Amino acid sequence: MSELDIRQIGEEYRWHFIDEIRPVFKAEKGLTRRVIEAISYHKGEPEWMLKFRLRALEIFQKKPMPTWGPDLSGLDLDNLVYYVKPAEVRDAKSWDEVPEEIRRTYERLGIPEAERKVLAGVGAQYDSEMVYHRVREELERQGVIFVAIEEGMKKYEDLFKEYFAKVVPPEDNKFAALNSAAWSGGSFVYVPPGVKVELPLQAYFRVNTPEFGQFERTLIIVDEGAEVHYIEGCTAPMYSTESLHTGVIEIVVKRGARSRYTTIQNWSTNMYNLVTQRALVYGEAYHEWVDGNLGSKVTMKYPSSYLLEPGARSEILSIAFAKTGQHQDTGGKLILAAPHTSGTIVSKSISKGEGRASYRGLVKVMEGARHAKVNVECDALLIDPESRTDTYPYIEIEEESAHVGHEATVSKINDEQIFYLQSRGLEEDEAAALIVRGFIEPIAKELPLEYAVELNKLIELEMEGSVG
Amino acid sequence: MSQLEIRDLWASIDGETILKGVNLVVPKGEVHALMGPNGAGKSTLGKILAGDPEYTVERGEILLDGENILELSPDERARKGLFLAFQYPVEVPGVTIANFLRLALQAKLGREVGVAEFWTKVKKALEILDWDEGYLSRYLNEGFSGGEKKRNEILQLLVLEPTYAVLDETDSGLDIDALKVVARGVNAMRGPNFGALVITHYQRILNYIQPDKVHVMMDGRVVATGGPELALELEAKGYEWLREKVKEGA
Ligand SMILES: Nc1ncnc2c1ncn2[C@@H]1O[C@H](COP(=O)(O)OP(=O)(O)OP(=O)(O)O)[C@@H](O)[C@H]1O
Ligand SMILES: [Mg+2]
Numbered sequence: 001m002s003e004l005d006i007r008q009i010g011e012e013y014r015w016h017f018i019d020e021i022r023p024v025f026k027a028e029k030g031l032t033r034r035v036i037e038a039i040s041y042h043k044g045e046p047e048w049m050l051k052f053r054l055r056a057l058e059i060f061q062k063k064p065m066p067t068w069g070p071d072l073s074g075l076d077l078d079n080l081v082y083y084v085k086p087a088e089v090r091d092a093k094s095w096d097e098v099p100e101e102i103r104r105t106y107e108r109l110g111i112p113e114a115e116r117k118v119l120a121g122v123g124a125q126y127d128s129e130m131v132y133h134r135v136r137e138e139l140e141r142q143g144v145i146f147v148a149i150e151e152g153m154k155k156y157e158d159l160f161k162e163y164f165a166k167v168v169p170p171e172d173n174k175f176a177a178l179n180s181a182a183w184s185g186g187s188f189v190y191v192p193p194g195v196k197v198e199l200p201l202q203a204y205f206r207v208n209t210p211e212f213g214q215f216e217r218t219l220i221i222v223d224e225g226a227e228v229h230y231i232e233g234c235t236a237p238m239y240s241t242e243s244l245h246t247g248v249i250e251i252v253v254k255r256g257a258r259s260r261y262t263t264i265q266n267w268s269t270n271m272y273n274l275v276t277q278r279a280l281v282y283g284e285a286y287h288e289w290v291d292g293n294l295g296s297k298v299t300m301k302y303p304s305s306y307l308l309e310p311g312a313r314s315e316i317l318s319i320a321f322a323k324t325g326q327h328q329d330t331g332g333k334l335i336l337a338a339p340h341t342s343g344t345i346v347s348k349s350i351s352k353g354e355g356r357a358s359y360r361g362l363v364k365v366m367e368g369a370r371h372a373k374v375n376v377e378c379d380a381l382l383i384d385p386e387s388r389t390d391t392y393p394y395i396e397i398e399e400e401s402a403h404v405g406h407e408a409t410v411s412k413i414n415d416e417q418i419f420y421l422q423s424r425g426l427e428e429d430e431a432a433a434l435i436v437r438g439f440i441e442p443i444a445k446e447l448p449l450e451y452a453v454e455l456n457k458l459i460e461l462e463m464e465g466s467v468g
Numbered sequence: 469m470s471q472l473e474i475r476d477l478w479a480s481i482d483g484e485t486i487l488k489g490v491n492l493v494v495p496k497g498e499v500h501a502l503m504g505p506n507g508a509g510k511s512t513l514g515k516i517l518a519g520d521p522e523y524t525v526e527r528g529e530i531l532l533d534g535e536n537i538l539e540l541s542p543d544e545r546a547r548k549g550l551f552l553a554f555q556y557p558v559e560v561p562g563v564t565i566a567n568f569l570r571l572a573l574q575a576k577l578g579r580e581v582g583v584a585e586f587w588t589k590v591k592k593a594l595e596i597l598d599w600d601e602g603y604l605s606r607y608l609n610e611g612f613s614g615g616e617k618k619r620n621e622i623l624q625l626l627v628l629e630p631t632y633a634v635l636d637e638t639d640s641g642l643d644i645d646a647l648k649v650v651a652r653g654v655n656a657m658r659g660p661n662f663g664a665l666v667i668t669h670y671q672r673i674l675n676y677i678q679p680d681k682v683h684v685m686m687d688g689r690v691v692a693t694g695g696p697e698l699a700l701e702l703e704a705k706g707y708e709w710l711r712e713k714v715k716e717g718a
Contacts, residue, residue, distance in 0.1 A: 438560055440562070
């Protein structure tokens with residue numbers, strides 16, 4: 001990792017600066033037919049997409065707010081702006097074409113530098129639109145597509161139509177419907193058969209407008225025997241009012257392919273982060289979700305894998321850090337629908353102050369999924385007496401030969417560990433941070449290096465003055 | 469004044485007084501043994517020296533080269549050169565020995581320690597302990613056998629190079645080869661700038677670590693101090709005769 005990255009890391013509030021940007025178009029508040037038509041108009045979409053959006057709007061309006069999870073009463077859906085077009089330019093292929101004020105933001109976040117050094121491609125979304133997308137030339141030559149979702153819709157319409165909203169239909173849940181109606185931005189990725197993308201593709205999401213909803217929509221198709229790692233990072237400035245990020249991520253992992261999707265969200269703590277992520281995994285293919293939830297006010301996110309053909313495998317790794325004022329309701333879902341499929345969910349959560357971390361998971365083994373194997377491990381660490389954690393593990397097994405293991409632990413930072421580390425010269429805060437880092441180590445070691453370092457720094461900051 | 473001195477130390481836990489006026493001096497450059505029956509308060513003394521907040525010190529002083537360290541936190545004491553090898557080392561999952569040791573060394577020295585410098589130091593220590601490099605990437609004490617935990621304490625001693633060390637039953641539960649290895653570690657530290665208090669139940673380790681003095685603790689006090697021959701005498705006769713003698717003296 002570069003020097004630059006390391007120096008930037010650790011200043012927790014470095015992300016929370018507000019950019020001085022004047023958008024070229026901003027929709028009126030609230031989600032109406034008129035707003036949706038405006039979004040569609042600004043994108044110059046085909047007719048079928050506008051119809052799809054309007055159908056999704058109806059579904060959204062009919063479905064009640066979910067009440068089984070975190071408190072969403074602070075989320076005023078009528079008071080949000082659903083579309084903000086930051087600039088005329090869309091999906092620039094060079095940073096020089098990105099308007100200067102916006103480019104500066106990404107430079108502050110270290111994105112162009114990371115692109116040069118450690119990434120195969122970068123996409124950058126600013127409020128509602130992708131302002132930049134580029135993939136390395138040698139990958140382009142091999143047929144790898146990495147573009148804004150809008151461009152995917154227009155340029156690769158047949159491929160797009162085959163999968164769009166097939167993995168996550170608008171009927172799935174209220175927020176999937178909302179996204180389907182209002183979606184804007186996100187990536188379209190296609191990796192042709194047998195092509196292995198060695199370095200990660202990274203998308204970076206930034207929200208700058210207050211009282212705003214960002215509805216990223218990403219579709220990733222990994223063709224037979226191909227490999228890809230897609231990373232998503234998110235930040236926003238801190239406003240006193242609530243904002244919403246509602247993404248839908250659809251992934252298709254075909255026969256023998258391998259994919260990994262890593263999200264590290266560090267949204268400011270006024271953000272509702274309600275995301276649907278789902279992968280369809282076919283024969284002998286492997287998909288991995290790595291999900292880090294550090295920011296936001298409320299997150300509801302349960303990445304799910306549907307193992308549809310024999311030999312399909314999936315792993316879901318989830319880390320959540322909940323501080324006072326935050327509720328991280330996270331976990332994962334594994335649906336095993338074919339013989340000899342297997343999956344693992346490993347979830348580690350840390351609650352600090354009055355923070356609340358919930359594990360919510362579903363394991364479903366369908367009839368006929370002979371010798372399916374699932375293992376779930378969820379561990380919670382509580383820092384303070386008022387910290388809270390709970391687990392909602394749902395397990396549905398329709399197949400006798402299935403092996404399902406579930407283990408859950410709740411621990412506290414132990415005084416003997418603190419004393420032991422202190423007796424070796426580490427200050428109390430350092431000792432506590434080291435214990436927390438050790439707790440998440442099994443997942444942190446799976447993160448890209450710069451995120452692992454960032455996570456460590458964040459934990460150190462969070463643990464300052466937290467014990468004793 | 470170059471010594472670790474304990475003066476009339478009284479201490480309690482959960483309302484129970486455990487130390488009842490401990491007096492003990494370990495001069496720099498010397499190695500002393502501390503013996504005594506189960507429950508005498510030896511580990512309590514070790515933990516109080518290291519600053520365990522579970523205990524309440526009611527009276528007395530702990531002087532490190534003349535400075536009273538009672539008000540200092542455990543980490544401040546460590547950085548001043550005090551080290552306790554725990555009778556029951558604690559497991560810290562997910563934290564590798566390498567990572568932890570480097571952080572501890574940096575804390576001790578108060579500066580960044582480069583990878584090369586760190587490795588040179590650790591390699592030397594591993595050689596003395598006849599230990600495999602592979603252990604460095606294991607998580608701190610997690611899943612270690614009793615003997616491995618003890619060896620790991622000595623590894624930390626060798627890397628952190630304290631001025632004064634208290635070794636709490638580091639010899640207990642060791643096979644004869646491991647015992648020799650641990651003794652080799654302590655002897656490697658021996659010199660004019662190092663003092664140690666070796667808590668033990670067995671004369672055996674004192675064959676390998678020759679003590680300058682032997683102290684005996686009973687019921688929260690040091691009741692006898694002598695040369696290496698005192699350990700032999702205890703081995704032969706047990707503690708009862710000493711208890712009698714203390715009673716007569718009182
Ligand atoms: N929390 C506590 N409350 C009351 N008494 C305690 C507590 N912790 C320790 N003790 C007592 O303090 C006394 C001294 O214990 P300590 O561990 O210091 O003995 P020791 O000399 O190290 O013994 P051993 O040789 O068995 O290791 C014991 O009688 C023990 O039961
Ligand atoms: Mg003891």
